[in-house]
Amino acid sequence: MLKTMKPSALPRNGFKQNKPESNIATIDVGGQLFQTTKQTLNLAGPDSLLSRIADAASAHLAPPFIDRDPELFSILLSLLRTGNLPSKAKALDLQDLIFESQFYGIETLLINSLSNPSHFDAFNLEKSLVLPLNGRDSPSVIATTPFGSVHVAHGSKITSFDWSLRKKSTILTEFTAVDSMLAISTKVAAAGATDFSGLQIIDLENGFVKETLNWENVTRSGSTVQAIGSSQEFLFASFESGRRNSNSIMIYDLNTLSPVNEIGHYEIFGAEINSALPATKLNWVPGYNLLMASGSHRGPSGVYGNIKFWDIRSGNVVWEIQEKVDCFSDVTVSDNLSAMFKIGVNSGEMFFADLRNLGVEQPWVCLGDRRKMVSGKKEGVGCKIESHGSQVFCSKGGDLELWSEVAVGSQQRSEDGSEARHFRKNVMGRMKDMGGSRITNLTFGGNKMFMTRKDQQYVEVWQNSARGY
Known part of the structure; x- marks a missing residue:
């Protein structure tokens, strides 16, 4: 006797149900996990390491591992999110931030942040x-x-x-x-x-x-x-x-x-x-x-x-x-x-x-x-x-x-x-x-x-x- 499945139990495509790809990207930097959006990582520019990580990130794969300093990475991630360095960056050496930004390919963003005329x-x-x-x-x-x-x-x-x-x-x-x-x-x-x-x-x-x-x-x-x-x-x-x-x-x-x-x-x-x-x-x-x-x-x-x-x-x-x-x-x-x-x-x-x-x-x-x-x-x-x-x-x-x-307070006039x-x-x-x-x-x-x-x-x-x- 043929058993009929309830309509609610059938996969939507008739074969297999796929999970929508997550917009969240997880990165392991020096043993510390960071989560952000792929859009934030793409702000680093198409030629940067972070943009390439965003393109390859998947919820089905293990987080990519980067053997770098997590404290410096958190500062640069904040720079990507807001366009400015957080106040805690003052406790770090500027040269360390420069070298780290060069590694990730975002030195231009760091320059614009630190040299902003405003x-x-x-x-x-x-x-x-x-x-x-x-x-x-x-x-x-x-x-x-x-x-x-x-x-x-x-x-x-x-x-x-x-x-x-x-x-x-x-x-x-x-x-x-x-x-x-x-x-x-x-x-x-x-x-x-x-x-x-x-x-x-x-x-x-x-x-x-x-x-x-x-x-x-x-x-x-x-x-x-x-x-x-x-x-x-x-x-x-x-x-x-x-x-x-x-x-x-x-x-x-x-x-x-x-x-x-x-x-x-x-x-x-x-x-x-x-x-x-x-x-x-x-x-x-x-x-x-x-x-x-x-x-x-x-x-x-x-x-x-x-x-x-x-x-x-x-x-x-x-x-x-x-x-x-x-x-x-x-x-x-x-x-x-x-x-x-x-x-x-x-x-x-x-x-x-x-x-x-x-x-x-x-x-x-x-x-x-x-x-x-x-x-x-x-x-x-x-x-x-x-x-x-x-x-x-x-x-x-x-x-x-x-x-x-x-x-x-009032609009005064000159002699002319x-x-x-x-x-x-x-x-x-x-x-x-x-x-x-x-x-x-x-x-x-x-x-x-x-x-x-x-x-x-x-x-x-x-x-x-x-x-x-």
Whole structure:
């Protein structure tokens, strides 16, 4: 007699019931089991060890065994889950985390986490370490990458440190001293000097010149580099002829280094030198798609200069400021604040100009006490000013001021009818106690601030944590 099975007892496919494949992946690291999702492991990237484990993981197989430190793995797994390192990572050595991340193939995630600019808290910076340099020459210029690696020129040498600030290499250049430098990548830099012809593209790992970019005026004389800048697409170089009677700004494709355009070519004759100064500082302003080029000159009647904003596509100047009264000792521009800032060479005071009011004849607004030059002393000589995010940093001697924009309760109006803006000098945090000899370089990379001081053979690194992560 044929026995009939109940419908509920029959397999759904009529033959065999399969369990759905689990999304959970179990890994045995050094004898300790970890469970996570395959999606989390795949965040490590297709070429990583963890992604391959995710592809091979199965509930029917024994957990894969990795003979590594489980404590370090738990830190990196937390990095995958949240995008940030947990606070307990501070108890571990950074080098151990780096080596472990390289083993699993997730060093890029670690770099992005530790170099995240959003983790930069300007009000609570503290000096975390110093980067020693070979030889007796003080640093002349610093160039950083967005990941926090840094190249330091000192004398005729360039010393490079990777993103974890381990020393990678020191190379000897053809320059007597490097005056301008820009980091094209972690391995390549553009460098120039005011007494050596040409802009050199240097391989910093192997110590050789990949290419030399030159500019010649109508007399075919050599030219020296006065400043270097860049955008995401272009490399900018300010050249001056060896006879100092002509200058220009060349624009190169950042990837191919082929020339794209030339702007601001001046052949100088006699008294025209006042209006045709070479640019000694180049700042790209991405929000306006403009290049700010500034330069100054000390003459018998004092210091004078100019600031020009160039449309690099058309080659036209869209705004120019002639500096004759309290000319800038240093100047910078902030895209976040949509403003330009300078330190007056005579007064030593901070000034700002609102970029939203391009074309104003007298754009500068004094943010200080409007002190006047006393006994002919130039208070602003040697001051440095740089913007980072929504703050502006100004060095005066061995001290550093931090300026921020503050909101006011009511919308006040300035004399020209535009909305008044207010900036305040802050003395919060540890920076007020920094002291020391005069600051000679000030720059930023990732979530770090780098500075050098007169007659010192090292670079100071300032961060929000003494361990940097």
